Amino acid sequence: MTSSVTTTVPASVLDAADPLSHFRARFLEPKNGEVRAYLDGNSLGRPLAVTAGQLKDFVDTQWGERLIRSWDDSWMQEPVSLGDRLAHVVLGSAPGQTIVADSTSVMLYKLLRAAMGGRPGRSEIVLDRENFPTDRFIVEGIAAELGATIQWIQPQSIGGVGPEDLKDVVCSRTAVVLLSHVAYRSGFLADAAAITELVHEAGALVLWDLCHSAGAVPIQLDAWDVDLAVGCTYKYLNGGPGAPAFGYVSADLQQQLQQPIWGWMGAHEPFGMSRDYRPADDVRRFLTGTPAILAMQPLKHMIELIAEAGMEAVRDKSVLLTERAIALTDELLLPLGVEMASPRDPSARGSHVTIDHPCFREVVATLWQRGVIPDFRPPHGLRIGLSPLSTSFTELQVGIEAIRDCLKEIV
Numbered sequence: 342m343t344s345s346v347t348t349t350v351p352a353s354v355l356d357a358a359d360p361l362s363h364f365r366a367r368f369l370e371p372k373n374g375e376v377r378a379y380l381d382g383n384s385l386g387r388p389l390a391v392t393a394g395q396l397k398d399f400v401d402t403q404w405g406e407r408l409i410r411s412w413d414d415s416w417m418q419e420p421v422s423l424g425d426r427l428a429h430v431v432l433g434s435a436p437g438q439t440i441v442a443d444s445t446s447v448m449l450y451k452l453l454r455a456a457m458g459g460r461p462g463r464s465e466i467v468l469d470r471e472n473f474p475t476d477r478f479i480v481e482g483i484a485a486e487l488g489a490t491i492q493w494i495q496p497q498s499i500g501g502v503g504p505e506d507l508k509d510v511v512c513s514r515t516a517v518v519l520l521s522h523v524a525y526r527s528g529f530l531a532d533a534a535a536i537t538e539l540v541h542e543a544g545a546l547v548l549w550d551l552c553h554s555a556g557a558v559p560i561q562l563d564a565w566d567v568d569l570a571v572g573c574t575y576k577y578l579n580g581g582p583g584a585p586a587f588g589y590v591s592a593d594l595q596q597q598l599q600q601p602i603w604g605w606m607g608a609h610e611p612f613g614m615s616r617d618y619r620p621a622d623d624v625r626r627f628l629t630g631t632p633a634i635l636a637m638q639p640l641k642h643m644i645e646l647i648a649e650a651g652m653e654a655v656r657d658k659s660v661l662l663t664e665r666a667i668a669l670t671d672e673l674l675l676p677l678g679v680e681m682a683s684p685r686d687p688s689a690r691g692s693h694v695t696i697d698h699p700c701f702r703e704v705v706a707t708l709w710q711r712g713v714i715p716d717f718r719p720p721h722g723l724r725i726g727l728s729p730l731s732t733s734f735t736e737l738q739v740g741i742e743a744i745r746d747c748l749k750e751i752v
């Protein structure tokens with residue numbers, strides 16, 4: 342595989358050979374042509390070309406004409422129906438276990454709290470120091486609220502957690518283990534199946550954060566026997582800024598768990614206007630308030646685009662893109678003092694590559710002015726995000742050459 346992406350093959354040849362290259366035209370082309378390379382789809386995916394028209398139709402018809410009747414037409418079902426479609430295409434899970442709602446942070450809070458309640462007598466939460474800030478903060482808040490103990494893992498391997506890091510930590514006191522499937526900084530891809538099994542052997546629950554894998558890396562929540570998962574829809578799922586998160590609760594756990602933010606949308610009969618709260622019998626019990634229907638619309642088309650391409654093909658392209666990014670980095674950037682901060686083994690890597698250099702804060706600021714858009718993550722990481730359906734090999738080439746030129750000017 343590596344041989345096909347060595348730097349001797351021109352990017353144009355790789356684009357011509359790419360079976361997914363035509364999907365690029367399905368994304369909105371910025372009108373002013375100022376962006377030369379967009380390498381941050383892992384933070385904010387690009388809009389689809391149909392999104393603007395689709396939102397206008399939505400306002401004209403579902404909102405403007407059907408008015409409040411749309412809640413009965415379809416909107417009440419949307420958190421679950423969209424969740425089911427996402428589950429089928431992206432998450433490898435059966436219907437009735439996924440909702441689209443809230444932000445990732447709020448969904449994390451709800452499912453983690455529910456997990457704590459589901460393991461009475463156990464008081465420890467396990468997570469790693471390299472996890473995304475919101476994940477760490479939510480856990481710290483819950484620990485403070487419940488008097489729980491946090492068992493911090495310091496990952497040994499390059500920026501990620503493996504089964505070996507968990508063996509001595511997960512025990513009969515563990516209630517829940519929270520991990521990222523793909524680490525936001527290093528791009529490390531965890532072995533979710535093996536880790537889930539290890540957590541279950543200790544009688545604990547696992548919650549996978551799929552923010553950086555959903556839409557880029559194949560996921561099999563049911564086959565892996567995952568208990569809980571959350572993820573956002575604005576990264577590789579192109580749902581748009583602040584699009585609602587998704588939450589997954591395996592069918593066999595739903596009756597045992599109670600989430601902490603009781604609201605009418607999660608109640609047995611939202612329009613029963615009952616005196617007492619009784620949670621819905623199904624996955625709706627993890628809902629709280631009125632769903633963000635407007636903000637869910639762009640996601641629908643991206644899920645269908647992924648269905649059309651197929652998750653396996655998406656992953657194949659993603660691996661080629663990250664392999665190529667590493668090959669170009671080795672040739673053009675390592676001689677300038679840049680260091681690789683992502684795993685070199687593609688089976689241990691998601692869809693972005695992170696490189697380190699003390700000048701990257703300044704370099705990224707300059708690149709943004711030049712229409713080359715990766716992102717910066719302290720202390721000195723530059724992330725090259727590669728969205729398989731919208732990033733071309735030519736764009737990647739332009740991006741890495743711009744990083745090289747910029748570094749040469751600054752250093």
Ligand SMILES: *Cc1c(COP(=O)(O)O)cnc(C)c1O
Pocket residue numbers: 444445446447473475476521525550552553573586
């Ligand atoms: C992007 C991301 C989030 C985002 O949380 P929001 O509530 O949507 O702001 C959370 N966790 C991880 C691991 C992320 O990558």
